[in-house]
Amino acid sequence: MKSIQISFVVNGKAVTLSSAPNRTLLEILRDDLGLTGAKDACGGEGECGACTVIMDGAAINACLVFIGQADGSSVETIEGLEDNGNLHPLQRTFVEAGAVQCGYCTPGVIMASKALLDENPNPSNVEIREGLSGNLCRCTGYVKIVEAVRMAAEEISHA
Amino acid sequence: MPSKTITLGKSELRKDAWAKATGAAQYVADIKHEDLRYGAVVRSTVHHGRLVAVDASAAQEAPGVLRVITGGDIPGEKAFGALVHDQPPLVVDLIRHLGEPIAVVIAETKAAAERAAKLVEVEYEAIEPVHDPQEAVAPEAPRLYTEGNLISHYEIKDGDVASGFAEADIVLEDTFSVPLVSPAYLETENAVARWNADDTLTVWVSSQHPFTDQLEIAATLGIPAEKVQVKSAVIGGAFGGKEDASIAILAALAAWAVKGTVKLVNSRQESFWAHPKRHPAQIELKLGAKKDGTFVALQAKAHVDTGAFASYGPAVGIILTETLAGSYRVPNVDLETVVAYTNNPLAGAMRGFGSPQSHFAIESMVDMLAVELGLDTVEVRRKNILRVGDKMFTGVIVNETANSLPECLSHAEEVLKRFEAIEPTAGKVAGSGLALVMQSMGLGAKVPDDSTQGLEWLPDGSVAVHLGSPDLGQGLTMIAEQIAAETLELPYEQVKSIDLDTWRSPNGNVTCASRMTYMVGNALVDAAEQLKSQMLAQAARLLNQPQDRLTYQGGEVVTAGGERIAVKEIVSRAADDGIALQSEATFSFPYPEETTPQHLPIGMPHVLFCFGAQIARVEVDPELGTVDVTHLAAVHDVGRVISRPGVEGQIEGGAAMGVGYALFESMDLKPDGGWVDNFTEYLIPTSKDMPPSFENIILEIPEESGPFGAKGIGEVTVPPTAPAVANAVYDAIGVRVKSLPLTPEKLIHIRSNAE
Amino acid sequence: MLEFDFLQPQSLAELMVALDETGGSILAGGTDVIPRMRSNLFSASTLVDVSKIGELSFIEERAGEIVIGALTTHAELMNSEVLRSANPALVDAAASVGCNQTRQRGTLGGNLANASPAADTVPPLLVFDAQVRLVSSDSERTLPLIDFFVGPGKTRLGPAEVIHTVSFPRLTGAWGAAFQKIGKRSGMAIAVVSAAAAVVLDETGKVSDARLALGSVAPTVVRSPKAESILQGQQPTPKLIKAAAQASAGDISPISDVRSTAEYRRHAATVLAERAFQQAVDQAVSLVGA
Incomplete structure (x- = not known):
C-alpha cells in the first residue's frame, strides 16, 4: 500500500499531508488534524450522519470519503463555523432551543443544517425533516432540532 | 413553595451545550493522551460453545503488537456483573453468546491492533444454542450455567383470581410479545485506561456507574479499589445500556497488561453484541371484567429473556411484574414472571426497565376489552385507574400523585376528539389510540440506594456542584445546578458542575431508574442548606456578630443593622483563613417501614410512581399496511418542572424511542445465524419518522418527598407510545397486532388470514 | 480497513x-x-477513484435521447430540469435514495454497478428502455440496461471496462411515468419493494405502450411482460390496471430476508405496480389530444 500526498483546505486553512490511502476523511480530521467534532457513530456505513462535514459546498459523510478523494477539495467542519469569535446562528439556536442533549449527533446535525440553509434559506418543516433525515439523533426526537433550524433560518433571513 | 422562583421552571440554557455545538466537547474517544495504545477485541463467532484453545502466536508476532491477553491472564475475579457475577470479561471456558470477548490485542496503532486481531485463532467445540426463553427453561434445554437457565421466578398474588374470573362477565386471554431492542445511543461504549507510574490506574469511561466500574475493575485486577480512579467525560447517551462494566474492565486489563495507556472503542456491531439491551418478552395475559368494564381479575405469565448474562435482568423482571396491571386496580391478581438465560446477547437496563414490555400487553388488552364490551376506551380506563389511597397488589398504598391519572384521561379525551376530527390524507385511513403508563421510580425496597452530592462555595462567589452521578446527556447537570441555585437563591449562571472523578467526587450512585432529579435534587437541597449555615457561621466569625442576628438572602449576608455583605467577600476571607465552604449530603430513597410492605422479595415493591398518557394518531395505508404516526400528544406528570425544555426533551426523546419500538426496531437473529447488528438493518427513527405534530401536556402535581415537588421523567415517556400506536392502528383498520414491531408485513398477514 | x-x-x-x-x-x-x-x-x-473525472458527470439531451454520464450524482439527478420533464420517475427515485449526504456522493454509475435488486434508479430506467454504454481502452459497446444485470451484485461489466453513460429516448405524445417505493421507515429507506411504470397512450386514449419494472422482488430488477401485455392496446381502466398489476406476480420471485417476507413483497408489488401504472396513466390521459 503506497502512501499518497493530499492537499486540501480545511476550515479555510491549506493542509498538505501524506497518508495511507485506506484512511477516511473522518479519520484524518479526527486523528491527524485534531478536529474531533465530527463523530463516528455507525462504524463508517453512512447510516448516522454524525460525521457530516461540508465538502465543496455539499453535506457529506466524512466516513464515506477515502482521504485521496478529498484531494483538492475544501472542507468545512463544526470547528470552522465560528466567525471571528462569533458563533454561527445555528450553533446558538441549537443551544437556545434545547436541541442539544447528549450532543454526539450535534456537530453533524448542525453541519447538515448549514448545508440545508445555504441552499434553501427558508425551508419548511417538511424540508428541514427531509434535509436532516440522514442524521440520527436518539435523544431529542428531533422536535427541538427542527425548531432550532427554523429559528436560525429566521435569524439569518432577517440579518 | 416560593411563588416567585429564581430558576425553577425556567428555560435555562444547558452550559454543556455550548461545547457540544462547537465541537469542543470531549467525549472519551476525543481525549488526547500521550503514548496511547489501541486495543482490538477478538470475539466469539459461535452462539454457544466450549473454548478449546486460543492461539495468539501469529498475532503476538504481528507488527506493532505489544501484547495479546486472554481470559487466562485475568489476575483477579474471572466474572463480574451488577446483580450476579456471571459475566466473564474474557471467556475462560464457556462461550455463551455470539460476539463474546475472547482476547484483546494491544498494539501501537488501531490499524495494527485490528489487523492482528484477525490473526488470533480460536478453537471451539460448538454446543447447540437456545434462543427462546420458554425453551431455555425446559428440562432438556442446553444449559448455560450448571444450575440451569432459570435466573428469576416471581409470583405476586393478591385476592383470589379463580373467584375473580368466576364473577367476570367477560374474560379475554391473549399472548403479547416484544422484541430485543437496543438503546442505540450514538456514542458506542468506549474507555481509555492508563496504568500510572505509582501502580494506580486511571480510567476514562462512558458509563452510568463510575463507582461500580471502579469496584469491578479493582476486583478483576485483584487490586484495592483505592488504586482505581474512574473519570467521566462527556457521555453520548446511555439509556441504561451503559450500566455495564465490560468495556471499562477490558481497557483496564489491557492497560495493566502493557503498563501503558490503552483505548478501546466498540464498533457499532460490537456495541450491538456487547451492551445491555431491552429484554424481549412473551406475556400471556388473562383479564376478567364485569359488563360495565370493571376489572375483576388479572392473571399473567411473562417469559423474559435476559440473554447470556443476568445484568439487571432479575430487577427488570421485578418492575415488569409490578407493572403488569398498568395503572389499574385489579382486586384479584396472579402475576408470574420467569427470567431465563439464553444464548442471545445480553439484555439489561434500558429506559423503561420492564415497563415498556408490560404496558404493550396490558394497554393493548384494555382496548381489546373495550371493543369486546362496546365501551369507550377512555371510559373503561376511567373506571379502573388507581385512585389515591388504593392498595395495589403489592400492598403499596398509592399516594396523591395518582391524582394525575384522571387528569391524564381528561386531557386524553380532549386530544382524542381533536385527532379524530382531522381528515385523513387521500388514500390513507386514520385512527387514534391512547395508552396510560405507570412507571416506578427507584431501585425497589431493601436495595440500598444512597446518593451523595457535594457543593463548594468558591472564592469568586460562584458555587461548584460536585456531582456524584454522571450526566448521560439528558441534562442532569443543568437540573442539579438549577436546584442548587434555587436553594442558594443564586442565579443559575453562578452555579457550575464539576466533572465526576471517583477519587474526588462524592458517590452519587448510578444514574438510572428515573430518580436523578429526585435523588440528586434532594441531596443538593440538603447540601445547599448546610452551605448556607456554613456561610452564616463564617460571616458571624468574620464580622464578629452573633450568627442568629445574620440572615442569608440571595447571595448576600444581611446583618441585623441592614448591612449587606456579598458572599464572595466572606468566602474569600474564609479561604484566607484556610477555611473552605464545602458541604455534602446524602439522600436515601425512602421506603418507610410502616408503608412499605415487607413480604416481597428484595427489590420489591416500588413505592413511588410516575403516571402519564400518550395519544397517537396514525394514518395507515390500507393496501400496504404501512403506518405513519402523524400526531403524538404526551401527558406526563413531573411533580414540578425544573427545566421546561429539559422535561420536554425527555418526553420527545422517549416518545421517539417509543415510535421506534412501535414500528420497526427489532434485533433479530437472521437466517444466516448472525444478528441484526448495524444501523443499516437495525432502524431507529429518523427526522422523517417522527410525527410532524408533537404536543406536550405537562402536569405538576407535587410529589411531597421530591425536591420542590419534582419527580422523575426519563423512563415513563417510553412505555405508552407503542400501545398507543397499536391501539390507533386497530382504530384505523381493525387489525390487532399483538407483537412488536407493528410491521406492514404483520398487518397485511393478519388481515389476509382474517379474510 | x-x-x-x-x-x-x-x-x-x-x-x-x-x-x-x-x-x-x-x-x-x-x-x-x-x-x-x-x-x-x-x-x-x-x-x-473516478470522482475527479468531470467529463462523466452530465445530463444532456441529444436528438430526443437523454444521455446521463455515469458519474452524475443522485443529487444532480433529482435536481435536473431535463430529467424532470423527460423521466419524472427517475427524479423521484433519485430523491428517495438514502439521504442528502449519500445523494451528494453516490453516483448513477455506482448504483448500476452494484447491481442491487433494490437499486432505486434502475426501475425508472428500465421502463424507458435505457441503454448502457460500456467502454474499455480497446472497445466500447452498448447494452440494453436490462441485460446488464446478471444477479445480485453481478453485471456484464468486463475487467477494465467502465460504465460510460446511460441513455434513453424521450417519450413523446401522451405519456406518463411514475415511481413507487416502500421502505421499512420513512428516512434513509432501502426499498422493500419498488415499482416504476411508463405508459404511452394513442390519440384514442388506448395504451400503445405499457412498461412496468419491479425492484427487490427478484435477483435483479425485472420488467413484467405479463402485466404490460394486459394493458397493451387497451383502454387503461382502473379494473384493467388492477388486473395488469396482479399479473405482474407471475414475473417475480421474491424472497424473505431481513427486510421483509416473500409473502409481503408479493402483495406489495401488485399494490405498487397498480399505483405506478395508475399514476402514469393519469399523467398520460391529461396529455391525450394536447
Missing part, C-alpha cells in the same frame, strides 16, 4: 490506462464500496 493502492485519474483516457495497468477496481461516490470494504465484503489491490 483493507489495504489498497490508490489511483486518481483526471480524465477518461487516464482512467483507461490506469485500469489496464493495474486491473484495479473503480471507486466512485464510495457510499457503497467503502462500507462493503469495511465489512470485508469487497476488496481490491488497487482502487481507481
Whole structure:
C-alpha cells in the first residue's frame, strides 16, 4: 500500500499531508488534524450522519470519503463555523432551543443544517425533516432540532 | 413553595451545550493522551460453545503488537456483573453468546491492533444454542450455567383470581410479545485506561456507574479499589445500556497488561453484541371484567429473556411484574414472571426497565376489552385507574400523585376528539389510540440506594456542584445546578458542575431508574442548606456578630443593622483563613417501614410512581399496511418542572424511542445465524419518522418527598407510545397486532388470514 | 480497513490506462464500496477513484435521447430540469435514495454497478428502455440496461471496462411515468419493494405502450411482460390496471430476508405496480389530444 500526498483546505486553512490511502476523511480530521467534532457513530456505513462535514459546498459523510478523494477539495467542519469569535446562528439556536442533549449527533446535525440553509434559506418543516433525515439523533426526537433550524433560518433571513 | 422562583421552571440554557455545538466537547474517544495504545477485541463467532484453545502466536508476532491477553491472564475475579457475577470479561471456558470477548490485542496503532486481531485463532467445540426463553427453561434445554437457565421466578398474588374470573362477565386471554431492542445511543461504549507510574490506574469511561466500574475493575485486577480512579467525560447517551462494566474492565486489563495507556472503542456491531439491551418478552395475559368494564381479575405469565448474562435482568423482571396491571386496580391478581438465560446477547437496563414490555400487553388488552364490551376506551380506563389511597397488589398504598391519572384521561379525551376530527390524507385511513403508563421510580425496597452530592462555595462567589452521578446527556447537570441555585437563591449562571472523578467526587450512585432529579435534587437541597449555615457561621466569625442576628438572602449576608455583605467577600476571607465552604449530603430513597410492605422479595415493591398518557394518531395505508404516526400528544406528570425544555426533551426523546419500538426496531437473529447488528438493518427513527405534530401536556402535581415537588421523567415517556400506536392502528383498520414491531408485513398477514 | 493502492485519474483516457495497468477496481461516490470494504465484503489491490473525472458527470439531451454520464450524482439527478420533464420517475427515485449526504456522493454509475435488486434508479430506467454504454481502452459497446444485470451484485461489466453513460429516448405524445417505493421507515429507506411504470397512450386514449419494472422482488430488477401485455392496446381502466398489476406476480420471485417476507413483497408489488401504472396513466390521459 503506497502512501499518497493530499492537499486540501480545511476550515479555510491549506493542509498538505501524506497518508495511507485506506484512511477516511473522518479519520484524518479526527486523528491527524485534531478536529474531533465530527463523530463516528455507525462504524463508517453512512447510516448516522454524525460525521457530516461540508465538502465543496455539499453535506457529506466524512466516513464515506477515502482521504485521496478529498484531494483538492475544501472542507468545512463544526470547528470552522465560528466567525471571528462569533458563533454561527445555528450553533446558538441549537443551544437556545434545547436541541442539544447528549450532543454526539450535534456537530453533524448542525453541519447538515448549514448545508440545508445555504441552499434553501427558508425551508419548511417538511424540508428541514427531509434535509436532516440522514442524521440520527436518539435523544431529542428531533422536535427541538427542527425548531432550532427554523429559528436560525429566521435569524439569518432577517440579518 | 416560593411563588416567585429564581430558576425553577425556567428555560435555562444547558452550559454543556455550548461545547457540544462547537465541537469542543470531549467525549472519551476525543481525549488526547500521550503514548496511547489501541486495543482490538477478538470475539466469539459461535452462539454457544466450549473454548478449546486460543492461539495468539501469529498475532503476538504481528507488527506493532505489544501484547495479546486472554481470559487466562485475568489476575483477579474471572466474572463480574451488577446483580450476579456471571459475566466473564474474557471467556475462560464457556462461550455463551455470539460476539463474546475472547482476547484483546494491544498494539501501537488501531490499524495494527485490528489487523492482528484477525490473526488470533480460536478453537471451539460448538454446543447447540437456545434462543427462546420458554425453551431455555425446559428440562432438556442446553444449559448455560450448571444450575440451569432459570435466573428469576416471581409470583405476586393478591385476592383470589379463580373467584375473580368466576364473577367476570367477560374474560379475554391473549399472548403479547416484544422484541430485543437496543438503546442505540450514538456514542458506542468506549474507555481509555492508563496504568500510572505509582501502580494506580486511571480510567476514562462512558458509563452510568463510575463507582461500580471502579469496584469491578479493582476486583478483576485483584487490586484495592483505592488504586482505581474512574473519570467521566462527556457521555453520548446511555439509556441504561451503559450500566455495564465490560468495556471499562477490558481497557483496564489491557492497560495493566502493557503498563501503558490503552483505548478501546466498540464498533457499532460490537456495541450491538456487547451492551445491555431491552429484554424481549412473551406475556400471556388473562383479564376478567364485569359488563360495565370493571376489572375483576388479572392473571399473567411473562417469559423474559435476559440473554447470556443476568445484568439487571432479575430487577427488570421485578418492575415488569409490578407493572403488569398498568395503572389499574385489579382486586384479584396472579402475576408470574420467569427470567431465563439464553444464548442471545445480553439484555439489561434500558429506559423503561420492564415497563415498556408490560404496558404493550396490558394497554393493548384494555382496548381489546373495550371493543369486546362496546365501551369507550377512555371510559373503561376511567373506571379502573388507581385512585389515591388504593392498595395495589403489592400492598403499596398509592399516594396523591395518582391524582394525575384522571387528569391524564381528561386531557386524553380532549386530544382524542381533536385527532379524530382531522381528515385523513387521500388514500390513507386514520385512527387514534391512547395508552396510560405507570412507571416506578427507584431501585425497589431493601436495595440500598444512597446518593451523595457535594457543593463548594468558591472564592469568586460562584458555587461548584460536585456531582456524584454522571450526566448521560439528558441534562442532569443543568437540573442539579438549577436546584442548587434555587436553594442558594443564586442565579443559575453562578452555579457550575464539576466533572465526576471517583477519587474526588462524592458517590452519587448510578444514574438510572428515573430518580436523578429526585435523588440528586434532594441531596443538593440538603447540601445547599448546610452551605448556607456554613456561610452564616463564617460571616458571624468574620464580622464578629452573633450568627442568629445574620440572615442569608440571595447571595448576600444581611446583618441585623441592614448591612449587606456579598458572599464572595466572606468566602474569600474564609479561604484566607484556610477555611473552605464545602458541604455534602446524602439522600436515601425512602421506603418507610410502616408503608412499605415487607413480604416481597428484595427489590420489591416500588413505592413511588410516575403516571402519564400518550395519544397517537396514525394514518395507515390500507393496501400496504404501512403506518405513519402523524400526531403524538404526551401527558406526563413531573411533580414540578425544573427545566421546561429539559422535561420536554425527555418526553420527545422517549416518545421517539417509543415510535421506534412501535414500528420497526427489532434485533433479530437472521437466517444466516448472525444478528441484526448495524444501523443499516437495525432502524431507529429518523427526522422523517417522527410525527410532524408533537404536543406536550405537562402536569405538576407535587410529589411531597421530591425536591420542590419534582419527580422523575426519563423512563415513563417510553412505555405508552407503542400501545398507543397499536391501539390507533386497530382504530384505523381493525387489525390487532399483538407483537412488536407493528410491521406492514404483520398487518397485511393478519388481515389476509382474517379474510 | 483493507489495504489498497490508490489511483486518481483526471480524465477518461487516464482512467483507461490506469485500469489496464493495474486491473484495479473503480471507486466512485464510495457510499457503497467503502462500507462493503469495511465489512470485508469487497476488496481490491488497487482502487481507481473516478470522482475527479468531470467529463462523466452530465445530463444532456441529444436528438430526443437523454444521455446521463455515469458519474452524475443522485443529487444532480433529482435536481435536473431535463430529467424532470423527460423521466419524472427517475427524479423521484433519485430523491428517495438514502439521504442528502449519500445523494451528494453516490453516483448513477455506482448504483448500476452494484447491481442491487433494490437499486432505486434502475426501475425508472428500465421502463424507458435505457441503454448502457460500456467502454474499455480497446472497445466500447452498448447494452440494453436490462441485460446488464446478471444477479445480485453481478453485471456484464468486463475487467477494465467502465460504465460510460446511460441513455434513453424521450417519450413523446401522451405519456406518463411514475415511481413507487416502500421502505421499512420513512428516512434513509432501502426499498422493500419498488415499482416504476411508463405508459404511452394513442390519440384514442388506448395504451400503445405499457412498461412496468419491479425492484427487490427478484435477483435483479425485472420488467413484467405479463402485466404490460394486459394493458397493451387497451383502454387503461382502473379494473384493467388492477388486473395488469396482479399479473405482474407471475414475473417475480421474491424472497424473505431481513427486510421483509416473500409473502409481503408479493402483495406489495401488485399494490405498487397498480399505483405506478395508475399514476402514469393519469399523467398520460391529461396529455391525450394536447
